[in-house]
Amino acid sequence: MAHAPADENTNPSHAFGRMLWRHRGEPGMLIPLLQAAQDSYGHIPQLAVEQISEVTGIPASEIYGVITFYKQFRLKPVGKHLIRLCKGTACHVVGADMIAQTVADELKVPPDETTDDGLFTFTVVACLGCCSLAPVLMIDEEAYGRMTPQQVRRILRQYRQRAATSLRATIPKAPSAVLPANP
Amino acid sequence: MEGSVQQVLVGLGSCGIAAGGRRVFDRFAELIDSGRDDSVLKQTGCIGLCYREVLVEVRDRQGRRTLYGEVSPERVDRIVAEHLHQGKVIAEWVVETSEVFARQQRIVLRNCGVIDPANLDEYRARDGYRALAKVLTQMTPAQVIELISDAGLRGRGGAGFPTGTKWRLAQATKDPHKYVVCNADEGDPGAFMDRSVLEGDPHSVLEGMAIAAYAIGASHGYVYVRAEYPEAVRRLRQAIAQATGHGCLGANILGTGFHFEVALKEGAGAFVCGEETALIASIEGKRGMPRVRPPFPVESGLWGHPTCINNVETLANVPWIILHGADAFKACGTSGSKGTKVFALAGKVRRGGLVEVPMGISINEVINEIGGGTVSGRAFKAVQMGGPSGGCIPAWLGDTPIDYEQLTASGAIMGSGGMVVMDESTCMVDVARFFLSFTQNESCGKCTFCRIGTKRMLEILERVCAGQGRIEDLNLLAELGEQIKASSLCGLGQTAPNPVLTTLRYFLEEYQVHIADKRCPAKVCLALVEFWIDPEKCNGCGLCVTACDVGAISGEKKFPHRIDGGACVKCARCLTVCRQDAIEKR
Numbered sequence: 001m002a003h004a005p006a007d008e009n010t011n012p013s014h015a016f017g018r019m020l021w022r023h024r025g026e027p028g029m030l031i032p033l034l035q036a037a038q039d040s041y042g043h044i045p046q047l048a049v050e051q052i053s054e055v056t057g058i059p060a061s062e063i064y065g066v067i068t069f070y071k072q073f074r075l076k077p078v079g080k081h082l083i084r085l086c087k088g089t090a091c092h093v094v095g096a097d098m099i100a101q102t103v104a105d106e107l108k109v110p111p112d113e114t115t116d117d118g119l120f121t122f123t124v125v126a127c128l129g130c131c132s133l134a135p136v137l138m139i140d141e142e143a144y145g146r147m148t149p150q151q152v153r154r155i156l157r158q159y160r161q162r163a164a165t166s167l168r169a170t171i172p173k174a175p176s177a178v179l180p181a182n183p
Numbered sequence: 184m185e186g187s188v189q190q191v192l193v194g195l196g197s198c199g200i201a202a203g204g205r206r207v208f209d210r211f212a213e214l215i216d217s218g219r220d221d222s223v224l225k226q227t228g229c230i231g232l233c234y235r236e237v238l239v240e241v242r243d244r245q246g247r248r249t250l251y252g253e254v255s256p257e258r259v260d261r262i263v264a265e266h267l268h269q270g271k272v273i274a275e276w277v278v279e280t281s282e283v284f285a286r287q288q289r290i291v292l293r294n295c296g297v298i299d300p301a302n303l304d305e306y307r308a309r310d311g312y313r314a315l316a317k318v319l320t321q322m323t324p325a326q327v328i329e330l331i332s333d334a335g336l337r338g339r340g341g342a343g344f345p346t347g348t349k350w351r352l353a354q355a356t357k358d359p360h361k362y363v364v365c366n367a368d369e370g371d372p373g374a375f376m377d378r379s380v381l382e383g384d385p386h387s388v389l390e391g392m393a394i395a396a397y398a399i400g401a402s403h404g405y406v407y408v409r410a411e412y413p414e415a416v417r418r419l420r421q422a423i424a425q426a427t428g429h430g431c432l433g434a435n436i437l438g439t440g441f442h443f444e445v446a447l448k449e450g451a452g453a454f455v456c457g458e459e460t461a462l463i464a465s466i467e468g469k470r471g472m473p474r475v476r477p478p479f480p481v482e483s484g485l486w487g488h489p490t491c492i493n494n495v496e497t498l499a500n501v502p503w504i505i506l507h508g509a510d511a512f513k514a515c516g517t518s519g520s521k522g523t524k525v526f527a528l529a530g531k532v533r534r535g536g537l538v539e540v541p542m543g544i545s546i547n548e549v550i551n552e553i554g555g556g557t558v559s560g561r562a563f564k565a566v567q568m569g570g571p572s573g574g575c576i577p578a579w580l581g582d583t584p585i586d587y588e589q590l591t592a593s594g595a596i597m598g599s600g601g602m603v604v605m606d607e608s609t610c611m612v613d614v615a616r617f618f619l620s621f622t623q624n625e626s627c628g629k630c631t632f633c634r635i636g637t638k639r640m641l642e643i644l645e646r647v648c649a650g651q652g653r654i655e656d657l658n659l660l661a662e663l664g665e666q667i668k669a670s671s672l673c674g675l676g677q678t679a680p681n682p683v684l685t686t687l688r689y690f691l692e693e694y695q696v697h698i699a700d701k702r703c704p705a706k707v708c709l710a711l712v713e714f715w716i717d718p719e720k721c722n723g724c725g726l727c728v729t730a731c732d733v734g735a736i737s738g739e740k741k742f743p744h745r746i747d748g749g750a751c752v753k754c755a756r757c758l759t760v761c762r763q764d765a766i767e768k769r
Contacts, residue, residue: 027486030468031451035410069470069627070451072410089373089567089603090529093615102759126454126621127372129412130201131529131603132233132536141413143201153231 016040016048023055028068030058034073043074071125079114079121081159083107084138088127091134097133100124102149106156119163120156187244189222189267191215194238194296196229196382197375197414202236203255210259211239224266229384230296231538240296241266252278252570256459283534286553288515290523291499292539295383300418300499303425306386312431312754314502315390318397319439320388324354327398331501334509335521340457340494341569341598342368342674343520343587346501351489352481353399361401362490363392363443366462367408367415371570372621374601376525377495379464379537381408381415384499385422386431389445391498393432394505396443399491401502403444410449420447456569456623458673459484459492461627471671472627494599515541520586520597530567530603531557540585547581550604557606565605565689569598571625572678574685575611594685596678611690612697616644618682622675633676636667640683648708651760652698661687709753712768718743727757727766748762 016036023029030052037048044067053060057149067073085103087096100111107115114121130136133145137152144155193199193208208226215224229356240517240749242248249272251262258276282298289295298305306312314736318327332347352359361674365388369377381388392404406423408416423445425431434442448466455461456471463485465471469718485489504512510619513521520542526549529535533555540549550556550563557563565575573593590597623637640663643656662689664680671677687694696702703711716727716736720744728736728744735751738744746757746766758766 028448028466028468031266031465032449035449035451066468066470070453071451072452085216087372089601089614089617090535092372093530093603093605093609093614098755098759101755104758105759121510125411127374127411128197128201128232129369129378130371131375131527132198132199133201133236134529136201136345143197145201150762 014040020051020055025056028062030056031070034067038073041077043077079118081120081139083120083122084125084128085123086113086126086128086134086136086138087124088129088131088134090131091127091136093135096135098146098149099137099152103137103156104115104151106153110123117182123179144158188272189244190220190242191224191267192227192240192242192296192299193224194228194230194236194240194644194705195226195500196379197412198229198233199236199238204237206256207237207239207254207259210256211263214259214263225299226301227298228300229379229537229661230279230293230459231292231379231537232280232283232534234534237718238278238296243270245506250278250280251276269537282555283536283538283553286537286544286548288523288541288626290503290538291380291387291496291525292383292537293503294387295379295537300305300383300385301384301421303429303431309426309557310502310506312390312426312437314398314505315431316437317391318394318505319441321762324398324400327394327505328354330509331398331504334512335516336497336500336504336512337520337587338494339496339500339524339599341572341596343597346493346497349481349491350395351492352479353401353489354417355423356482356489358489359400360488361399362485362488363396363399363401363404364462364466364485364490364492365392365404365406365495366457366459366492367406367412367495368450368457368462369409369412369495369599370457370625371572371599371601373527373529373567373603374570374599375527376537376600378409378412378415379527380495380499380525381412382418382727385419386426387499387502388419388495389422389426390495391501392445393443394438394492394501395493395498399442399489401491402442403446403465405446405448405466405485407448407466408452410451411647416447416449423447440599448722453627454621455673455675460674461673462492470627473675474628475672488521496600515543517543517584517586517589519588524585524597525598526600526602527714528554528602531559531563531606531609532604533558536575543584543757545582545584547575549585549602550581554604557604557608559608561606564607564609565611565683567603567605568601569594569596569678569681570601572596572674572681573598573601574603574681575614575689577689578684580689593682594688596681604638607678608705608707610703610705611686611693612644612703613705613707615683615686616641619644619679620737622679626675626679630671630673630676632667632670633679634672636663637676637679639663640667640680644683647697648703649710650697650701650708651693654695654698656698657687657694691740706768709755709768711747712753713748714753714755714757715767715769717765717767718745720763722763722765724762726760730756732756 019036110122137144184371196202239251239254328350336346337343457466458473461471461473480490525539619641625640626633628634658713663686723741735747
């Protein structure tokens, strides 16, 4: 859930604000506070850093030090859909590089960037832990296993089409249906 | 209950969910709830045969168990109509499990894929929290430690430190304020054992923690779990609340006056936080940088207090040992390594998944007998064990038994349990480069050799993969590797060169071919291959022509195309667009 963008209908800062409000100086709360801020805003805005600094007494410079140390934290907003491409060992040996290139080609952005239309942010992660379905791609919370370049293109285009026609969200074809039969 | 009611279990570990398990579950729920059927629908954790996900098990009224593989929502209707309503097994969808399970022995995974992890009663029905009750009412802390030491349990996180010794050191400290930490920061790419245990049987880990806490005299504990495992986080949180609600955790546990609280800490994505001092820094809310040991965490850990850090799998073993005794645990294994080990079998293996085998079984047995050999059917070339800290063991050492010392002697390590199988289409130089780019990226930057040394090693490997390697690079790699190992503070740096050093040791020829002949035998390193269009397969659709940025592909529509090798920049873009599978690497 940590990567899901905040629902526009609810007050995005709510969960984070409540946590800040309740903070009573317990030790070790910096990372949970940052996680709450990212859950609420989709990234960690400067204002959140200032608020955390004020409440915890930790200097903003130190907070930025922690933010930049951990890969989970983002200082820039993400697109509507977050694509996480797995580059774990199992995915690597069955051709994750080619899948990465296909995504970059199709979206016309390199990893860690957001498309101009703000629809996708493309990231490469170390391991999603679905090694037996390699190569794996995750869009938001949906995982797609045993990917081929063609399937990647088709899935991305489905997301695009859905956004363009602004139809009500229909779930793209289930991964179980795109899995080829096991040899 | 069992045997009287027909049950349907859907495997909803992360793999199952990724393969579409939720939709299968929902479809069953629709059909079963619509009446005509008194079957009970349940979720369960990882069943272990990840290669056939989504897995569904039907247990009929007589207790007979049938496992269906590759179940899609469309297949659910037939299973309900034929099996649930008429008791007719659909033979063509049944997964044959006898080969897979014949050599396995399930201690850690005793409940995974068997119980509903969200249901505390099911855990209790299978002896859950009985070990804790036994410890609290019949044993002294010293007896518990003695039993664990006697069983010969060693840390399953990779290094294999004796668990009993660690507990004894923690118990011996005078500080009244101590901590138990469960290390669930499973960062190795290609490993998913801890995740599966946390998702499939979270209570066994919590029970193990409570027993450890009683043994060392701690009243507080943390589970440090990767945030990248949302499902494991959710189930752990639920399990902690249930256990606390039922008096198995928290104040006055099981009415004995023993107090132990567990809190969950989500990691924020840093591989180095699997190292215990870095993990402590991360729980304290700091950058996860390791520090010098001693003092070891058992003397001075979290906020300066004694802290006992154990891995998920280690803790899941503990309740079983308490209930079954040290002798039962020692019954399997080798002289130095007792009990079982869980492995995540992945890569080019036919039957990938989660397996638990007795220590002492050989690598060949795991890959060929349980894993069913390679997907291609040809012999495996190497197996990577221990992730970025481990190494590649060549096929000719396949008789090496699973044993801490023997695996270390081979240059790899037991590691946390990732086992990635490789065949001849895997380039070992590329694998070494892959792991080094991972560790280089994850180095926290504290030690110069780890920070800069890994960077230089990576540059050399990239050069070799690009066909610009020099023969003296090989000595330089080995020399740098040894220096990084000797001059790094923590396990990350001390083991980072292992994948390179083991491939140099066992696959030197492959490096030499890359450098001298400018050839990649596995055809993985793009700079060293030629792209070629098979005229038999090409239908002249022209997709590759449009995809090629440098205009290297030519041909008439509807007639076979060809690639101009001189103009080709080897970007492989044509390969990703071709629908005829006509483009080959030669």
